[in-house]
Amino acid sequence: MKAAVLHAYNEPLKIAEVQIDEPRSGEVLLRTAASGVCHSDLHIIEGRLPAPPPLVLGHEPAGIVERVGEDVTYVKPGDPVIACLSVFCGKCEYCTAGRPYLCGGAQLDRQPGDTPRLTLDGTPLYQMGQLASFAEKMLVPENSLVKIREDMPLDRAALIGCGVTTGLGAALNTARVRAGSTVAVIGCGGVGLSIIQGCRIAGAGRIIAVDTQDWKLELARTVGATDGVSASAGDAVAQVIELTGGGVEQAFEAIGLNATVQQALAMTRKGGTAFMVGVLGIGENIELPGFDVVINEKRIQGSMMGSNAFRIDMPRYVDFYLNGQLKLDEMISARRPLEEVNTCFDEMRKGTAARSVIVFD
Ligand SMILES: NC(=O)c1ccc[n+]([C@@H]2O[C@H](COP(=O)([O-])OP(=O)(O)OC[C@H]3O[C@@H](n4cnc5c(N)ncnc54)[C@H](O)[C@@H]3O)[C@@H](O)[C@H]2O)c1
Ligand SMILES: [Zn+2]
Ligand SMILES: [Zn+2]
Structure with missing residues (x-):
């Protein structure tokens, strides 16, 4: 064969x-x-x-x-x-x-x-x-x-x-997104677009898509995002905090980069959770802002295959x-x-x- x-x-x-x-x-x-x-x-x-x-x-x-x-x-x-x-x-x-x-x-x-x-x-x-x-x-x-x-x-x-189960599952099984909640998804490839759909199916009130490519943000809207933030048009974190008046309850990283994991955590409000869906390789570490995690009681959670x-x-x-x-x-x-x-x-x-x-x- x-x-x-x-x-x-x-x-x-x-x-x-x-x-x-x-x-x-x-x-x-x-x-x-x-x-x-x-x-x-x-x-x-x-x-x-x-x-x-x-x-x-x-x-x-x-x-x-x-x-x-x-x-x-x-x-x-x-x-x-x-x-x-x-x-x-x-x-x-x-x-x-x-x-x-x-x-x-x-x-x-x-x-x-x-x-x-x-x-x-x-x-x-x-x-x-x-x-x-x-x-x-x-x-x-x-x-x-x-x-x-x-x-x-x-x-x-x-x-x-893979992609759809990873994305829908990240929202429905790992994060258990609640109806009416405010979420962000960084990276709108096959996995990120599926997270967006999982959040929509769960009834999230606001779903903010973040990507460097404008056409991906358009596509994200057609599958359920309520807002799009261009990561190439300035600081994505500042834009999300501005849009939401203080940050999202749950943020999903669907790329696999240290920098965007940090962004995911930074764009959550107090008590928020950042879900790491993008894969980092063995030996690739992420750095966490200790103050933000402890004082604002933030969490970081991996999600394997949804x-x-x-x-x-x-x-x-x-x-x-x-x-x-x-x-x-x-x-x-x-x-x-x-x-x-x-x-x-x-x-x-x-x-x-x-x-x-x-x-x-
Ligand atoms: N956790 C799991 O079980 C699981 C399962 C499948 C895939 N994955 C991982 O999920 C990640 C995404 O997979 P995919 O197939 O959707 O990839 P993809 O390449 O199709 O999508 C990545 C998206 O991220 C965007 N992007 C890149 N850099 C960016 C940045 N700095 N800021 C904002 N957006 C940026 C790209 O434009 C693209 O739209 C990969 O790391 C993959 O290995 C994880
Ligand atoms: Zn895969
Ligand atoms: Zn077993």
């Missing part, structure tokens, strides 16, 4: 003929229908997140079940599914305490010394998030999958696999799309074949796309 392979950090992906193993116990072989392109893929290309090349990226997919391994009971060939990197084992402390997104499901992966799921001319390929969706087929754990309604278009379902229970959350998000509450068509800037995957990353670096989706025939 055809896959896009990263051979070394900071190189373009190369299309190659990759060998994929047969599904074993607890594993499922999928035909990939579509995969969104998320900034976390780009972080790996740039060596900011730990993942050893050679590898296959892509972790925001929807597809169709082709074959199942022994003991697989949850899905059958022909089922439409979304795959999520929040693989859950169902047995550990995190899974049983209701926080399956912290599990990781490492024990469901093929172990060192075992036949790898993916190989290129005999060389094992690391599979991002046990998914590797920049490929025509995917061999994944059954516990990375959720079945979805047959009437859901798969190119839009793909977005729910604190999801994806088999419960994702079918609801599919319903939200099909009943008009969740806008996905507006978020897709381009649909491209796998051969154009590097163009998607070029556009992401330049900020000229919201979400790009790789589509397979």
Whole structure:
């Protein structure tokens, strides 16, 4: 099968003929229908997140079940599914305490010394998030999958696999945004636009979008922002404090930079919380203003994959799309074949796309 392979950090992906193993116990072989392109893929290309090349990226997919391994009971060939990197084992402390997104499901992966799921001319390929969706087929754990309604278009379902679940979940699960509240979202890419939609669905009264690109602010308004603040037209914090008469109750950072995490905290009012959704790499630290945190009792809280229970959350998000509450068509800037995957990353670096989706025939 055809896959896009990263051979070394900071190189373009190369299309190659990759060998994929047969599904074993607890594993499922999928035909990939579509995969969104998320900034976390780009972080790996740039060596900011730990993942050893050679590898296959892509972790925001929807597809169709082709074959199942022994003991697989949850899905059958022909089922439409979304795959999520929040693989859950169902047995550990995190899974049983209701926080399956912290599990990781490492024990469901093929172990060192075992036949790898993916190989290129005999060389094992690391599979991002046990998914590797920049490929025509995917061999994944059954516990990375959720079945979805047959009437859901798969190119839009793909977005729910990471960005939408991260964003809606940050608002609905991690932050539990309250009706009528005032919030800000810094960074309006696929993740930030989804946070904005989660805040709208929760009934937030005021949703302030912050980005350096004016066209992103326009797009943010079409998906639910009530105000837009241009980070390139002066101090974003001062603008938000001015607009709100003192700051927001909750601010979300959806970029992954020390400077914008600090801005998120600074634009909250007393007692406010800043949610870190953008990913910082290992060894990248954030600096906190001690006085503001203590005296104004501010909090900072991470949010991993929208604190999801994806088999419960994702079918609801599919319903939200099909009943008009969740806008996905507006978020897709381009649909491209796998051969154009590097163009998607070029556009992401330049900020000229919201979400790009790789589509397979
Ligand atoms: N926490 C999680 O579980 C999780 C899951 C998925 C993605 N992420 C992370 O979320 C972040 C966003 O992902 P994405 O796919 O939406 O990225 P993206 O590149 O599509 O969007 C980033 C946005 O930030 C804007 N931006 C850049 N610098 C800015 C600045 N200084 N001020 C204001 N706006 C600025 C860009 O114009 C762009 O609109 C990434 O760090 C990604 O790795 C986290
Ligand atoms: Zn992602
Ligand atoms: Zn577990």
